[in-house]
Amino acid sequence: VQLQASGGGLVQPGGSLRLSCAASGFRLDYYAIGWFRQAPGKEREGVSCIGGDGSIYYAFSVKGRFTISRDNAKNTVYLQMNSLKPEDTAVYYCATGCTDYADYWGQGTQVTVSS
Helix, strand or coil, X not given: CEEEEECCEEECCCCCEEEEEEEECCCHXXXXXXXXXXXXXXXXXXXXXXXXXXXXEECCCCCCCEEEEEECCCCXXXXXXXXXXXXXXXXXEEECCCCXXXXXXXXXXXXXXXX
């Protein structure tokens, strides 16, 4: 069982990135998949989550800017991030759950928003 997060990078404020969370060894659509982030010196926080039933959650700080989606054929969950702000800078992780108690975690991908 493995999750692979990718798609991070350096982007200017107002820019966009799309993160991918690809699964191997299991079907993503059997699980709720969450995106989390941790900025330097801060605790990890939940960003967004998509349930196995398609239900979706967004943290207030990203609502209206980020969109989570699932492609079952590719066994991948995406996080489209638009209108990025410097405060979105963090390492982003995906996991098999919507809370810190998720069983499996990806390795993280760095997102840096800076001019």
